Amino acid sequence: MERNIGVLDQLVRILIGLVLIVLIFFGPQTWWGLIGVPIIVIAISGTCPLYSLLGMRTCRKCG
Secondary structure (H helix, E strand, O other): OOOOOOHHHHHHHHHHHHHHHHHHHOOOOOHHHHHHHHHHHHHHHOOOHHHHHHOOOOOOOOO
16 A cells, blocks of 8 residues: 655654553553554554545655
C-alpha cells in the first residue's frame, strides 16, 4: 500500500500508542491500553486505512 502518513503524524501516533500501552501497567490497569498496539503498527507501516478511505494524506513527499 502507498504511504499516507507523514513524519510528524507517525511520531504523534507512536507517542499516543506508547502512552496507551504504559496505561496497562500504571494508571487504571485495564486492557484498553492494548489499543496502542495497532496504533503503533499503523505508524510504523506508514499507511493508515482510514486515511486511504477518506483520500487523505499527511505525507508531503508521498505519491
